[in-house]
Amino acid sequence: MSRETTFTNAKLADGSHVDLIVTEGRFSAIVPSGSATASGQAVDLGNALVVPGFVEGHIHLDTSFYGDVWIPHKPCTNGFDVHERVAFQAGNMAQSAPMAVRARNQLDLCIANGSTQMRSHVMVDGSVGLKSLETILAVREEYRDLIDIQLVAFPQSGILKSPGTPELLDEAIKLGADLVGGLDPASFDRNASAHLDVVFGVAERHGVDIDIHLHDAGTLGLFTIEEICRRTKALGMGGHVAISHAYGLGDLAPDQTRKAAELIAASGVAIMTNAPGNHNFPPVALLRSAGATVFSGSDNIRDSWWPYGDGDMLGRAMMIGYRSGFYTDEELEAAFDIVTYSGARALRLEGYGIAVGAKADFVTLQAAHVPEAVVAVPKPRKVFKEGRLVAENATVIRQ
Numbered sequence: 531m532s533r534e535t536t537f538t539n540a541k542l543a544d545g546s547h548v549d550l551i552v553t554e555g556r557f558s559a560i561v562p563s564g565s566a567t568a569s570g571q572a573v574d575l576g577n578a579l580v581v582p583g584f585v586e587g588h589i590h591l592d593t594s595f596y597g598d599v600w601i602p603h604k605p606c607t608n609g610f611d612v613h614e615r616v617a618f619q620a621g622n623m624a625q626s627a628p629m630a631v632r633a634r635n636q637l638d639l640c641i642a643n644g645s646t647q648m649r650s651h652v653m654v655d656g657s658v659g660l661k662s663l664e665t666i667l668a669v670r671e672e673y674r675d676l677i678d679i680q681l682v683a684f685p686q687s688g689i690l691k692s693p694g695t696p697e698l699l700d701e702a703i704k705l706g707a708d709l710v711g712g713l714d715p716a717s718f719d720r721n722a723s724a725h726l727d728v729v730f731g732v733a734e735r736h737g738v739d740i741d742i743h744l745h746d747a748g749t750l751g752l753f754t755i756e757e758i759c760r761r762t763k764a765l766g767m768g769g770h771v772a773i774s775h776a777y778g779l780g781d782l783a784p785d786q787t788r789k790a791a792e793l794i795a796a797s798g799v800a801i802m803t804n805a806p807g808n809h810n811f812p813p814v815a816l817l818r819s820a821g822a823t824v825f826s827g828s829d830n831i832r833d834s835w836w837p838y839g840d841g842d843m844l845g846r847a848m849m850i851g852y853r854s855g856f857y858t859d860e861e862l863e864a865a866f867d868i869v870t871y872s873g874a875r876a877l878r879l880e881g882y883g884i885a886v887g888a889k890a891d892f893v894t895l896q897a898a899h900v901p902e903a904v905v906a907v908p909k910p911r912k913v914f915k916e917g918r919l920v921a922e923n924a925t926v927i928r929q
Contacts, residue, residue, distance in 0.1 A: 578912075588802045597627075656694045
């Protein structure tokens, strides 16, 4: 017998009032409110706004201290220095709670706030080997009924500077990582070409996608973006490559920025931004108008990089809109799209959205419409995964 639930009195983003019928974890019908004939369980959503589960597109499950003791932030000696931040992280993690405990705390936070899809970067390099990945893979298995998680093999200590890392990235994919990552190829490893040779080589050998951290500012960042786009286009990998942060896009002259946006869109490379408070960040509206995919994530939550972060992607949409100067309803809807449908496109998710045939992953909000939801960031919320209630009142529900 099929598992069927009818959710009545739902309000969609287009303003329509509907009943949602879910069969075996997917939307099997969407009909005008009051017209559904319930054959299984019925759940009244009370005229709440129903939106797709949020896409947490960039996070670090292995390095967060959320739920652990407070670790005071330690500033870099001279501005922002990735090498120094990595060193601070290693020292802090040596005295923190077990990684699996911290990862579970962070997952509970994100799920309770409405994320049903996630991409997490996990350290894989000569400093930690595969230990962190093995831990997070086990945690992912524990949470498989609550959230879908993609894992990126992330060479936090570099590829060329960290002996054995190219081989470890290969092993990480074999072990269960879904993507291969990179880190500031020009400034960290001081050899963009060789660094990217490894990253794209692993991706080609194993048929996986790529997500590269890029913190470099200005023209150095632009140079690396151009090289990533060139390789992506040459290898026919459009839609399979993302650049996370891409701070340099926020430093360029207008003509340079427009050309970069057109190149990014033409190559099919996606850009992730979390609109961090103390960095320039990519011009979201310009990139979207050029046709590029822009998505978002919490990035760091209470870790060695900064003490902020609440795991709320609706709040992240508000932050992106606030920092981007988004005021109109259309602009606020664009900010929302970045944490939902554009995130799903960047992560190449199957069956995403409120539509017949899609997975019944959704969140209920007490808001009149999406623009109000973005500016108000309303709580409490109910979170459903494949039609099952998995979080309510900021608490994860395990069945």
